[in-house]
Amino acid sequence: MRRVGLITTNILSRIAVGYAIAGLALVLPILTLADLGEADKGEEIYFQHCAGCHGEEGDGLGPGAERLLPPPRDFTSGMFKIMTTAFDEYVPRDEDLFKMVSDGMPGTSMPGWSDLLSDQDMWNVLSYLKIFSGYDEEEPGPELAYGEQIPSSAISIGKGKELYLEDDRCTECHGLEGKGDAKKRLLGDNSERTWPRNLTKPWNFLGGNDPREIFARISTGIPGTQMPSFADEASTKKLSIEERWHVANYVKSLEKTVEVVDPQNTVVKAVLVEGDVAETTDDPRWQESQPSTFFLVPQIIAEERQFTPSYDTITVRAMYSEEYIAVLLTWDDRTKSIPGDATAEKISEEGLAEDGVAIQFPVTIPDSMEKPYFGMGDVANPVNIWHWKSGTTDLPETVSLMNAKGFAEIILRESPDVHATGTYLNGTWRVLFKRKIATENPGEDIQFSEGVFIPVVFAAWDGSAAENGSRHTMTTWYWLLLESSSVWEPILAGLIAMLLVIAVEFWWLRNIKRKQLAD
Numbered sequence: 001m002r003r004v005g006l007i008t009t010n011i012l013s014r015i016a017v018g019y020a021i022a023g024l025a026l027v028l029p030i031l032t033l034a035d036l037g038e039a040d041k042g043e044e045i046y047f048q049h050c051a052g053c054h055g056e057e058g059d060g061l062g063p064g065a066e067r068l069l070p071p072p073r074d075f076t077s078g079m080f081k082i083m084t085t086a087f088d089e090y091v092p093r094d095e096d097l098f099k100m101v102s103d104g105m106p107g108t109s110m111p112g113w114s115d116l117l118s119d120q121d122m123w124n125v126l127s128y129l130k131i132f133s134g135y136d137e138e139e140p141g142p143e144l145a146y147g148e149q150i151p152s153s154a155i156s157i158g159k160g161k162e163l164y165l166e167d168d169r170c171t172e173c174h175g176l177e178g179k180g181d182a183k184k185r186l187l188g189d190n191s192e193r194t195w196p197r198n199l200t201k202p203w204n205f206l207g208g209n210d211p212r213e214i215f216a217r218i219s220t221g222i223p224g225t226q227m228p229s230f231a232d233e234a235s236t237k238k239l240s241i242e243e244r245w246h247v248a249n250y251v252k253s254l255e256k257t258v259e260v261v262d263p264q265n266t267v268v269k270a271v272l273v274e275g276d277v278a279e280t281t282d283d284p285r286w287q288e289s290q291p292s293t294f295f296l297v298p299q300i301i302a303e304e305r306q307f308t309p310s311y312d313t314i315t316v317r318a319m320y321s322e323e324y325i326a327v328l329l330t331w332d333d334r335t336k337s338i339p340g341d342a343t344a345e346k347i348s349e350e351g352l353a354e355d356g357v358a359i360q361f362p363v364t365i366p367d368s369m370e371k372p373y374f375g376m377g378d379v380a381n382p383v384n385i386w387h388w389k390s391g392t393t394d395l396p397e398t399v400s401l402m403n404a405k406g407f408a409e410i411i412l413r414e415s416p417d418v419h420a421t422g423t424y425l426n427g428t429w430r431v432l433f434k435r436k437i438a439t440e441n442p443g444e445d446i447q448f449s450e451g452v453f454i455p456v457v458f459a460a461w462d463g464s465a466a467e468n469g470s471r472h473t474m475t476t477w478y479w480l481l482l483e484s485s486s487v488w489e490p491i492l493a494g495l496i497a498m499l500l501v502i503a504v505e506f507w508w509l510r511n512i513k514r515k516q517l518a519d
């Protein structure tokens, strides 16, 4: 076995030069980082924790590898994605590898090991895995030049934005607003599909998201993918050190701060509006309403194979009037999936379908706060499903209303009372649903009412990832609350409570006074 061969040569060479090195070490008190790890101690750790994915031979073909996207790294290729060496160097610095093993790679199955392994264990395993690529015998490249870091400011962000847009430098792949809405099909070095990162969700960056780390990615690019280096002198779009700091500050400024998941929040609050509810997705009143953002996770029924969805979160806003309720759903989608459209067909996976989104309510609002049935309802607990689809080149967008009592019994209702309309802009879908608060079919339709917690689930389909039918993402059950209509109610309650306290205090003081007089 190759592994054994490598280890034996390693041990032999160690014995052979051991004395010489020991002697040298006495004279040279400088230890390089490579000396921090011991490969033979690392081997055991590698087999225990890493070989399952990265393979016994380091070739990325471990038993757990089959279903993983991106696949576990083949260390024999010598390719590493996250480096802080000059852009044309291929041997990573030990610190780079250490950071990856310690922190893991967000958005991939590569876990961070710092909770499980000691620093020494991690240095050891690194020394071992470097043998697969022969990097145990090569010097890492020199660190890239950072120059003087330019702190973030409105001016720097502005300059960065110009450079980002100039010549389609970054927009070509990351889109006008950084959502990663690619215009072309991007492939990695092993012809696997890759997608430009959504820069508004920097928690998914593989190599970290502080400006210094972003600066490093812009400088080195991401080897093995189409993310280029902008320090490359040969590039027509290259950037100076100073310019790269401005772009890094701009990228950092794109981070979403409002539409992010707050695990504490489980309630979508619909506010009561005067007059009509919003009719369009860009009604300015949506900006004032409080958004709730939830995780979307794959819904997988037994026969379906596992898949890695591209949607991760959905943001919900709601408002209601005396007569109507309107719900706005917003989510990032790097592709607008319109079957029949040439650009959409080109960029999509096999089997382009429409994008879609759905809301599910119980037909009867339960009395208790007990979370109801998961999935699509059951015989005792039927549900309403409002389903919007983006349309094709031949057909406009559609909305349908279904009643379901579990997966087996789904009835498509004729002439749905539900309206929906969607708009797609720069990597984001916005879909508005609208329905009357009360309908003429109380036995079949949910009747909304104020001040009660209404269970609700959201589901979404990314048509470009061939999501269709039962293959989609969804949230767990959350609550929708039509906030109480009267603004005076809480104020009145407060006033009454205050008056009561004052009255009690009066009575108490009077009693004390009387008692003092009596004494």
Ligand code: HEC
Pocket: 045, 046, 049, 050, 051, 052, 053, 054, 064, 068, 070, 071, 072, 073, 079, 080, 081, 082, 083, 097, 100, 101, 105, 108, 109, 110, 111, 113, 125, 126, 129, 206
């Ligand atoms: C559950 C599977 C899994 C396990 C277990 C795992 N890895 Fe990984 N690892 C991955 C995947 C997937 C990638 C590639 C991610 C990518 O290409 O974006 C990766 C990438 C790496 C990289 C490359 C980083 C870079 O900059 O390109 C290193 C180094 C690494 N793993 C080390 C380890 C070590 C050491 C262990 C054990 C302590 C380990 N991995 C265990 C899945 C795994």
Ligand code: HEC
Pocket: 164, 169, 170, 171, 172, 173, 174, 186, 194, 195, 196, 197, 199, 204, 205, 206, 207, 208, 214, 217, 218, 222, 225, 226, 227, 228, 230, 247, 251
């Ligand atoms: C030709 C397409 C392309 C261009 C042009 C491009 N990128 Fe990328 N970028 C990518 C791809 C693809 C990835 C994701 C690679 C992967 O799969 O890990 C990426 C990832 C990134 C990341 C995430 C880094 C991480 O740690 O995960 C950042 C930040 C980024 N790009 C910034 C930029 C900036 C800024 C520019 C312009 C100066 C730019 N990119 C130009 C394709 C591109």
